[in-house]
Amino acid sequence: MTFVRLVAIALLSLSFLAPARAAPLDETLPVAPYVKVGKLANGLTYYIQKNGRPEKKLELRLVVKAGSILEDEDQLGLAHFTEHMAFNGSTNFKRHELVSYLQSIGIKFGADLNAYTGFDETVYILPIPTDKRENIEKGFLVLQDWAQGVQFNDADIESERGIVLEELRLGKGANDRMNKLLLPRMFNGSRYAERLPIGKADVLRTFKPDAIRRFYKDWYRPDLMAVIAVGDIEPADAEKLIQQHFGQLKNPVQPRPRIYAEIPERTKSDVLVLRDREASGNMLLIRYPIVPRTESTTLLGYRSDLIEQLSGMMLSARMAELTQRADPPFIQGGSGMSKVVRGYRSFNVTAMLGKGGATPAINALVQENERARQFGFTASELERAKRTLLRNVERAHNERDKSDSRMYASEYLRNFLEGEAIPGIENEYRYASQLVPGITLDEVNAAVRKAIPAEDAKLVVYMGVDSPDVPAPVPAELLAAVDAARKTTLTAREDKVYGTKLMEEPPKPGKIVSETVNQPLGTTELLLGNGVHVVLKPTDFRNDQVLLGAVRLGGQSLFDDKDIFNARYASAAMALMGTLDYSPLDLQKILAGRSVNAAVSLSGISEALGGTSGSADIETMLQLLYARLMHPRIDPALFESFLAKQRDVARNSLARPEAVFADTVGATLFNNHPRVPRAPRVDDFDKVQLDRVADIYRQRFGSAKGWTLFLVGSFDVEKVKPLIATYIASLPAGDIATTFRDPGVRPVRGVVKKEVRRGREAKSNISITFAGDAAYSQQEQVRLQAMLEVLNIKLTEVLREQMGLIYGGGSQGTLSKLPYGNYAITLSLPCGPENVEKVIAAAFAEIRKLQAQGPEAGDLEKVKQNWTTNHRRSMRENGYWLNYFQGAYLNGIAPETILQYGERVDAVKAADIKDAASRYFDFENYVQVVLYPEAPAP
Template sequence: MPVRLRNALFAAIFASSLPVHAALDLQAPVPIGSQVKVGKLANGLTYYIQRNGKPAHRVELRLVVKAGSVLEDDDQQGLAHMVEHLAFNGSTHFKKQELVSYLQSIGVKFGADLNAFTSFDETVYMLPVPTDSKENIDTAFTVLEDWAHGVTLKDEDIDKERPIVLEEARVHKNAQERAFKALLPQQFNGSRYARRLPIGQEETIRHARPEALRRFYRDWYRPNLMALVVVGDIDPAEAESLIKAHFSSLTNPAQERPRTYAAIAARTTDDAFVFADNDIPANSLNLYYPVRSEADPGTYGSFRTKTVDKLFSVLLNMRLVQRTQQENPPFIGAWGGEMQLMGRNKQFLLGAQLGAGGAKPALAALQEEQQRIRQSGFTTAELERSRKVVLKTYEQAYNQRGTTDSAQYATEYLQHFLIGGTIPGIEAEYRLVQDILPTIGVADVNAAAAKAFPADAAKLIAFVGETRSAPAPTVPQLLAEAASAATGKATFANRDEQVLGSRLMDRPAKPGVIVAETRDQRLGLTRLTLSNGVKVILKPSNFRKDQVLLGAQRYGGRTLFDASDVLGAKFAGAAVRSMGIKNYRPFDLQKILAGRNADVFAGINRYTDDIAGGSGSDPDDLETMFQMVSLRFAGARRDETMYKNFIDNVTEATRAAAATPEGRFEDAITDALYAGHAYEERTPTSREIARISLDRTLAMDGQRFASAKGLTFVIVGDFEIDAIKPLVGAYLGTLPVTDVATDYRDVGLRPSRGVVRKTLAAGKDPKSVVALTFSGPADWSPAEALRMDALKEVLNLRVNSVLREKLGLIYGGQFNASLQRIPYQHYEIATRLTTGPDNIEQLTTALFAEIDKLRADGSSQAELDKVKANWRQGYRQWQQENTYWLQNLQASLLDGTDPARLLTILDEVDKLTVADVRRTAQRFLDKENYVEVVLTPEAAPHTSATGQP
C-alpha cells in the first residue's frame, strides 16, 4: 500500500476512532484466533496446534515445563539444568546417544536444530522434525513423551554428564558473568531469583546425589505444568490425536508440591552498585526502576496498555538517539524500555554505553531526559511518528503472515503459556491495532512514562566497567549525582521540531533505459543491462512476503590502498553512514523514514566493494531503497560533529575490547597466522584510530563509490518485474559510471607455513581456549568446496561425539572451513574449543587422534549419511529463502560460475563418498602445517564489586 494511501486510511481511522473505541469493551477478553487450536487434557497438560507451511515439510515441536532453577531445593542448585541435559542421554525408548544419533540420521542437527534451555521459571525442549514420513512424526512424539515422563536418570548417565555441564559453566566464565552474578542480588533486591542461577553451584553439580535429580524430575515434570506446542506442516487433527495418544496417560503426583513464584521486594531507597573489572569490554550505566508484578489478563484493555507502552518505548528511544548526535554527546548509545523478568515481573530499565566522559555526564543526561518528559511530555509530532513505526511493524507481520516461520509462532505460543497475554492471530491483531492507535493520545504516553519512571521511585543505579582509562565512580558519587539531578530546579522544554520533507529526493527527470533484457526461466531470473552499463539481475519470489533484498559486489576493496590507509578504508562505510544522507543528519532520516522499511549500506571490504540493502514490498518502501542507493553514489555528507562522534565511539569500543582476554586472544591468533604483515587486520590502537582523517576517509569512499562501473545489482524478493523496472531505470540507470578500478590487488598476505604454536596468558577465570587453524594454498573449485564442507561437518560430529560425549572435555565447539579463489586459491579450516587449563594436552591429543583417523580411514558411512541428510533438509529450506538466492547469485558473479548449479547441487551431495572425505582430510588436515594458539588464565584476579550498604 503506498504511503499516501496508507496515510489516508490512517486519517480515516482516526476520524472514526471515538465510536470504535467507545464500542470496545476493555474488560472483555481478546478471543484466541482461529489459526491455533488450544486445548487441555484431563490431566492439565495444555497444547497449541497450528498448521503452517513455512518451511515446508517440517514441524516445530516444543515441550514447555513451568519449572526451572527457582524451584530447586538447596541440594539441587544446578540440577534443573542437568535434568534437561540428561533428557538427551537415556529414556524409556532411547538409550544414551540413540536419540541424538537417530535425529541426526533424519537430518536434525544437534545444537543448531535439536536443543533445549533451562531458565529460572521454565525449561523448554525444541525439536524440529521433517514431516516426510509418518515414522518421523510418530517417533518425534515418542521423544516428547519420554522427555515429559520417561527420562531414566541412571547413575552412570548422571556421572557421565557432570563434566559436560561443568564445561558449559566454564564457557560462560568471563567478566560479564562475574558482573551479572554480583549485580543480581541488588537488581532483584534479595529475591530467591538471585540465589538460583540456572547454571547452579559447581559443587552441587559435581557431587549431587542422583536421587536429588530424580526428586526434581518427579516433583516438577508433571502434566499440569506442561504445554506442547506443535506448529508446522502437519494436519492439526493428526497432531491432536498424537498428543492425546502419547500424553493422556500422564498423571500428576498424589501430593503435589505447590508451584509458587518468587517475589521481588520493593526497593525503599535509591541504591547504587559499582563493578570494576579490567576485563569488561565496555563501560555501562543502568538505572533499574521498581519491579512490578502484573498479570496479563489478555483483555482488550491490556492489549491497549501494551500498545501504549510500545509507543512510549519508541518515543523515548528516539529522544535518546538524538542525544548521541549532538556535539560531545554524553554517551555512545542509550536505550530504555520495559523488561519482562521472571514470572509476571516487569521492570523498566534506562541504560547507556559510556564514552570517554564516563558515568557522570551519562547519568545527568539520562535524568535530564526523564525530567524533560515529566515536565513537558511528548509532542503530537513525535507521537505521530511513533504511531507510524508501530503500525509498520504490525503491517509487516500481517503481510508476511503466510510466509512466517513456524519457529516464530512456536515462540509466541510458549510465551502465552508461560506469562499469558493474547494470541488473536495477526489478522485480528492488525485490525485491532488500526482501531486502537488513533485513540491513543499524548496524555496516554505521558502516563506510561510516569508509570515507568515515577519521580519518587526508588531505583538502583549500576555502573559496570573497567578502570584502565579512568577510576570507576563510587557508590556515594552515583547516589549524590542522582539525588542532585532529582532535586534540581532546572526547566527542560521540548526541543524545537524541525519541519522536514516526506521524501529523500525527487525521481530523476531523465531516467536510464533498459537496453537489453533476457530471461532465465529455469532459475526464474530476469537479466537487465541499463543504458549506463550497470547490470541488474531480478528474481521475484514469494518466499518471504513484504521483503526485498538488494546486493551488489565488485572486485576492488581496501587492499587497493596503501597499508597506512587500510584502517580508514575499513571504517569508511560506517563513517559515511554515521553522517547521514544528502542534507539530512541520521536523526532527520529517522523522522523522514518513520513508518517506512528501507535501508542501504555500502562499505569497502578487503578485496571487494559491497552494497547491501533491503526494503518492504510497498512501492514507497522500494523507491526509498533505490533513492538511498542513488544518494550513496552522489557523494557522502560531510559533518565534522557526527564524524568526531563516530571516531570517539570507535576509539572507546576498540580500546576496551582490545584489552579484554578475548580481544587479546584474537589478536594473538592473527599475529601467529600472519606474523605482523602490514595488511593483517588486528584490533587498532587508539593512536592508529586518531590518525584517520575525515577528508582522507571521504576521498577513499568517493574513490570507490563515485562510480557504479562494473557493478551488477541482484534484487530478490516480493516484487513484480513490470512494477520494479521503472525504479531500476530511474535510479540504477542514472548512477555515474566514471572509470574506476574493478580488480583486486594481491598484497602478499599469506598465513604462516609449518607448525606454529603460541600461548597467551590472559583473563582471571579457570578457562582455556585452544585455537587450531589449518591453512594454505589449494586448487579452488565448487566441487572441492563441497568436499571440504563435508569434511568440516564430519569433524563437527566427532567434536560432539568424542570430545564432548565420550571424554567430557568440552561443552561445545565446531570447525569452520572455507575455500577461497582470491587473492590466490587457498583454504582455511579452524576451530576454537574451550576447556579447563588442566585439560589442554588431553584435548589436543584427542583432537589430533580424530584427525589421524579421518586421514587414515575417512568418515564412517553413517557419519556421511547424517551429513547428507542434514544438507537435504537444509537445502530444501534454504531454497525458499531470499538471502540464500542473493548470496549465491552474487557469489556466482564474482567466481564466474554457473548459478544453475544451485538446482543440481543435491546430485553432487549424493555422490560424495567416504573416500572423498578421506582424501580431503589428507589434503587439508596437514599435521606439518598448522597454527595453534592457546589461551590460558593469568594467575591472580583483581575484581571489585560494591553496593549500597
C-alpha cells in the same frame, strides 16, 4: 500484546487503513482461530497449528513450568542438569541413541535440536522433517520420553557432570564475577538471586543422583507441561498423537505446590560500584523499582499496551539523538521499561560509558527522561511513531501466510508461560487499525509520566574496568549525580516538522539497453546504458519483502598501507554522517512509516551495496541508495562523534582474555600483516581523516562502473524496470578499477605454537588452524564442508560425550577462490587448562582416524540429510538467493549452479571425506595458539 512486539521497528504510511467496526474495549482478547488450544484430563496443555512454512517441517516443543527457581538447596543447577540428561537415555532411546537417530533424519544437534533452562521454565526444541510418517511418530515419542521417561542412570549422571561443569566454566569471567555481586542487590533479596540456572560448581560435582531424580519426579508432571506442534501436520492427527503419547502421564499423588518467587519492593535507594580488570568497558545501570506485570487480556489492556509502545518508541528516538553530539555523553545507551523475570518489570537507564565517565551519561539520560516526564512529547513525534507502529502491523499481516512455524511456536510458548494473549495477526491488524489513530497525545504523555519514575527508590550500578587510569566512582557521588540531574531546570523540546519525501525530484532516467530472461532461474537480466547489469528475481517466498544487493571487486586492496585505516572505516564513518542534507536521525524521521534501508560497504577485496524494503517502498529504497552514492553528507561534528565513540570502544578492547587470545591468533597466523583486521587500538583512529575518508568513498562509490545489482523478492518486473532506469541507469560510470590487488596476505608455514596467559579463571581455549593453497571448485568446497561436518560429529561424540572434556566447540573452515586459491580450517576447543593436551591429542586422533579409515558408517548420510533438509528451506528464502547470486558473480560461477546443489551433495562419497582429511590436515603445517590463565603471582 503478541505479534506486534516481535516485529522490528520498520517504516511506512497510514494509507492501508480501512474503516472497520469498532470493538468494545471490554471485549476479551480471543484465541487466534488458526490455533487449537486444548487440555488433557491430566492437565497437560497443547497448542496445534497447521502451517506451511517451511514446507515438510514440524516444530515440536515440550514446555515445562519448572526451572531453577524450584530447586532445593541440594539441587542448585539440577534443573539445567535435568535438561542435559534428557538426551542421555530414556525409556525408548538408549544413551547416545537419541541424538544419533535425530541426526540420521537431518536434525543437527545444537543448531536444530536444542533445549534451554530458565528461572521458571525448561523448554525442549525439536524440529522434525515430515517426509516420512515414522519421523512424526518418533518425534512425539521423543517428547513423551522427555516428559516422563528420562532414565537418570548413575553412570550417565557421572559422565554428564564433566560436560555441565565445562559449560559452567565457559561462563566464567569478569561479567560472571560482577553479576554474582550485582544480582542479590538487583533482586533485592529475592530467591532469584540464589537460583541461577547454571547452578553452583560444588553442588554439580557432589550431588547425589537421588537429588536430580527427585527434581524430575516433583516437577516434570503434566499439569505443568505444554506440547506445541506447529507445521506440516493435520490438526486432528496432531491431537490424536498428543492424546496417545501424553494422555497416560501421571501427576504425583501429593504434588508440591508450584509457587512463583516474589521480588520484594525496594524501599530505599542503593548504589553499587563493581570493578574488574577484565571488564571490556564501563557501564551504568539505573534500575528503578521492579513492579508486577500482568499480561493484557482485554481490548482495553491491548490499547494501553499500544499507548505504552508508542511512548517507548518516542523516548528511544530521543535517546538516540544524544549519541549524535560532537562530544557524545556515552557510547550507546537508552532507557525504557523492560521485563525482569516472569511477572515483573522495571524502568531502566543504561549506558556504555565513554572517556567522560558516568556523570555526562547520567546528566544526559536522566535529564532527557525527566524532560519527557515533565513536558511529554510533541504531535509530530507521535505522528511518526504511529506511522511506524502501524506499518509494523501491516507487514506482519501481509506475511501472515508466510510466517515461520518457529515464530508461532514461540508465541504459544509465551502464552503458556506468561499468559501473553494470542489473538492472531488478523485481529491485531484490526485492533491496531481501529485503535492507533484515536490515541491522543495527552494519553501518551500520561503514560510516559507513569512509566518514568520521579523520586522512587532506585539502584544505581557502575560496572567497569579496574584500572589505575580510571578512578573508581564514589558511590554517594553517583547517587547525588542522579538526584541532581533529575532536579535540573529543563525546558520543553521543540521538534522540527519533517516532510515525507526523501528526494523532491528524481534524477533524469537512464536507459535499459537490453533484457534477457533466464527461465530456469526465473530471472530477468537488464543491461543498462551505463554498463550496470541488473538481475531481477521476483519471488512468492514473502509477500512484503524486497532485498537488494550489488557487488564488484576492488575494495580496500586498491589503497596503500598508509591509507588502510581510512579505507577500513570509510563506509561506516560516511554512513553516520547521513546523506543529502539529512543527518541519520533526520532520515529516520523523514522515512518514518516506511520499511526501507540502504547501505554501502568497502571490504578487503570487494565492495557492496545493500538494501531492504517492503513491496510498496522499492522506489524509496532506490532513492536512498542513489542518495548515498551520489550525495554523501559531510558533517565534521558527527565525524568527530564517530571517532570519539570508536576510541572509547577501543580503549578496553583487549581487556578480556578472550579478546587478546583472538587477536593473537590472527597476528600469529598471518605474521602481523597490516591488512589483517585486528582488535582496534585507540591510536588507530588518529590515522582516520575526514577529507581522506570522503575522498576514498567518492572514488569507489561515485562511479557505477562494474556493478552487478540483484533484486530479489515480492515485486513486479514491469513495475520495477522504470525505477531501475531512474535510479540505477542514471548513475555515472566513470572509469575506475574494478578488480582487486592481491594484498599478499598468506599464512605462516610450518608448525607454529604460541601460548597466551591471560585471565583469572581456570579456563583455556585452543585454536588450531590448518591453512594453505588449494584449488577452488564448488564440488571441492562441498567435500571440504562435508569432511568438517563429519569431524564435528566425532568431536562431539568423543571429546564431549565419551570423555567429558568439552561442552562445545569443533571445526569450521572455508575454501576460497579469491584473492588466491586457498583454504583455512580452524579447530576451536574451549576446555580446562589441565585438559589442554588431552583435548588436542583426542582431536588429532579423530582427524588421523578420518585420514586412515574415512567416516564411520552413517555419519556422512547424517550430514547429507541435514543439508538436504536445510537446502529445501533455503530455496524458499529471498536472502539465500541473493547471497548465492552475489557469491557466484564474485567467483565467476554460473548462477544456475544453485539448482545443482543436490547433485553436488549426492556426489560426495566416503572416499572423498577420507581424501579431504588427508589433503587439508597437514600435521607439518599448522598454527596452534592456546589460552591459559595467568600464572599465579610468586
